[in-house]
Amino acid sequence: MEARNDALSAEILKEKLGQNIEVFHYPSIDSTNNQAKRLLSEVNNKKFLVVADTQTNGRGRQGKSFFSPAFSGIYMSYVFHPMKDFSSSVTATTAASVAVCRAIEKLTDRKPEIKWVNDIYLDGKKICGILCEAISDFETKTVTSVIVGIGVNIKTEVFPEDVENASSLGADVKRADLISAITKELEKIVDCGYNSFIDYYRAHSMIIGKEIDIIENSVITHAKALALEDDGALVVELENKKIKTLRSGEISIRRI
Secondary structure, eight states, X not given: OOOGGGOOOHHHHHHHHOSSOXXXXXXXBSOHHHHXXXXXXXXXXXXXXXXXXXXXXXXXXXGOBOOOOTTSEEEEEEEEOOOBOXXXXXXXXXXXXXXXHHHHHHHSSOOOEEETTTEEEETTEEEEEEEEEEEEETTTTEEEEEEEEEEEESSOOOOOXXXXXXXXXXXXXXXXXXXXXXXXXXXXXXXXXXXXXXXXXXXXXXXXXXXXXXXXXXEEEEEXXXXXXXXXXXXXXXXXXXXXXXXXXXXXXXXX
């Protein structure tokens, strides 16, 4: 049952955000990203925020689902309209992880880390998933809207068997406070470019110097993570000593 002091509504969030942003709150929705897409034509190119108490079909990267039990986490999608080419807009994916970590550090004593590209970990377990989706205009070759979907486990204790290595923030923080803090951080950096946050991203990386597995089309390649470039790309050394630069994809940390 929802705690009285953890109430969440559009009105509460608007008051906390203190800025001109539309907020849509739902007790239950299939996916905040899906709902954001439905609302795009109604909001008329204004930035907006979609939040839900629970998702019945929460979505993650690589076609995975995101477990979204009621009241135990935050499920949100922030939408902005960069009107830039795609190469300039992919910064949102990396920026989102920085925004989440900064918000957590401001509101709690937790020290989150980032697993490239944008999963948030605490004590070696995943507490947050991020799914960014770009809406493009093929005629102008610009990204008209970017949907930044974020799910953070705050106090979820039991996960389905198929959800591996998951945990929760475990901090005494209100959902509305965390959502508003993340939104404010997103406002600062999603449209500013890598130079505004890449040093913070590097400092919070949990993979540099680690042995990793690169997963591409179900093929696993062993490597060592060496560095992060200024555009967020991951530089790795393969087992044959060749250097490779990854700008997208899925990795896992190899357990020694």
